[in-house]
Amino acid sequence: MRQRRRDVCRQVLREHSAALVDERSQLISWLERVEEEKTSLSAPCDQxxxxxxxxxxxxxxxxxxxxxxxQTEDTASKPEPSAGVFLFI
Structure with missing residues (x-):
């Protein structure tokens, strides 16, 4: 009975593992297609x-x-202060 249960568990694990490997491959392929599409879409925008x-x-x-x-015009249009002339009130 225990051996049968172990065999069933191993089989389920193998199936799940195979499914995960397959899903991983699909995701990698999808990501590569997205990257290619991104590159092809961004190229016309570069120029x-x-x-x-x-x-x-x-x-x-x-x-x-x-x-x-x-700034140069403003500086040139301002009168220079007279040297030595002071107004005391």
Whole structure:
């Protein structure tokens, strides 16, 4: 009776083990397909992303030049304080 029970348990374990191995293989295959699809979907976006980065960089450089120019103009338009002139009240 015990031997029969052990044999049945071993058979169930073998079946479950085989099912787990099969499920693992299916999951690995699924993951590989997802990775391939991800790569194929992201490839068309790479060039526009690169162009956008270049445009944003160019825009930031332009804004920086404008800020520096405005600061220079502000500094140039302010009158220099007279040296040695003090007003005491």
């Amino acid at each position: 526009p992303k690169c162009q956008l980065s270049e445009l944003l960089g160019t825009e930031q450089e332009r804004q920086g030049r404008e800020r520096r120019q405005l």
